[in-house]
Amino acid sequence: MRLTLASASPRRRELLAQIGVTPDAIMPADIDETPQRGEQPRPYALRLAREKAAAVDVPGLVLAADTVVCVGRRILGKPTDADEAARFLTLLGGRRHRVMTGIALRRTDGFVSAKTVETSVKLKRLSAAELNAYIDSGEWQGKAGGYAIQGIGAAFVPWISGSYTNVVGLPLTEVAGLLNAAGYPLSYQGIAA
Numbered sequence: 001m002r003l004t005l006a007s008a009s010p011r012r013r014e015l016l017a018q019i020g021v022t023p024d025a026i027m028p029a030d031i032d033e034t035p036q037r038g039e040q041p042r043p044y045a046l047r048l049a050r051e052k053a054a055a056v057d058v059p060g061l062v063l064a065a066d067t068v069v070c071v072g073r074r075i076l077g078k079p080t081d082a083d084e085a086a087r088f089l090t091l092l093g094g095r096r097h098r099v100m101t102g103i104a105l106r107r108t109d110g111f112v113s114a115k116t117v118e119t120s121v122k123l124k125r126l127s128a129a130e131l132n133a134y135i136d137s138g139e140w141q142g143k144a145g146g147y148a149i150q151g152i153g154a155a156f157v158p159w160i161s162g163s164y165t166n167v168v169g170l171p172l173t174e175v176a177g178l179l180n181a182a183g184y185p186l187s188y189q190g191i192a193a
């Protein structure tokens with residue numbers, strides 16, 4: 001069964017590879033990611049994942065996702081520059097926030113199954129030296145909230161509650177569930193315990 005990953009994120013490809021899923025094609029979806037007026041984080045992440053899946057019009061299964069960081073009602077996407085990344089990290093430091101990923105799987109018949117997964121994350125308060133060094137590292141680029149838990153950012157995360165892979169951009173348990181429900185053959189299911 002043909003699977004297309006509608007994502008430009010190398011992390012998403014690597015996460016899928018981790019559970020033995022290799023998409024037949026990778027076709028990033030170019031959509032407008034502006035939140036609607038008053039839109040809450042959960043419906044926002046779900047809407048974007050669905051829109052990304054819908055934007056890639058090819059036969060077979062199309063998988064898409066969107067990850068946002070939320071502090072209260074505020075949605076933090078990918079910082080546009082170093083100053084914004086520094087502002088995000090200062091806002092997040094010393095408190096808990098939520099990382100929300102919407103995932104959507106479009107099937108050949110056009111039916112889309114989608115859900116959101118939420119993880120709570122605590123980021124420690126960064127010293128000026130840590131903040132400057134992290135901004136200089138450039139790791140914040142292309143990362144919702146301006147940090148990467150799978151990178152140097154791990155040094156700033158004392159605690160999470162919920163799915164780790166969800167924070168990196170693709171909650172694998174739920175993605176595997178959607179793929180399985182759509183009849184996609186998951187290789188590890190053939191492995192006897």
Ligand SMILES: Cc1cn([C@H]2C[C@H](O)[C@@H](COP(=O)(O)OP(=O)(O)OP(=O)(O)O)O2)c(=O)[nH]c1=O
Nearest residue numbers: 007008009066067143144147148149167168169
């Ligand atoms: C919080 C966090 C986010 N991220 C990444 C995951 C996502 O790639 C990115 C959020 O941006 P997204 O808009 O979800 O995805 P993307 O633009 O990278 O790719 P595409 O839309 O084509 O699928 O932030 C990390 O890699 N580590 C982290 O710890």
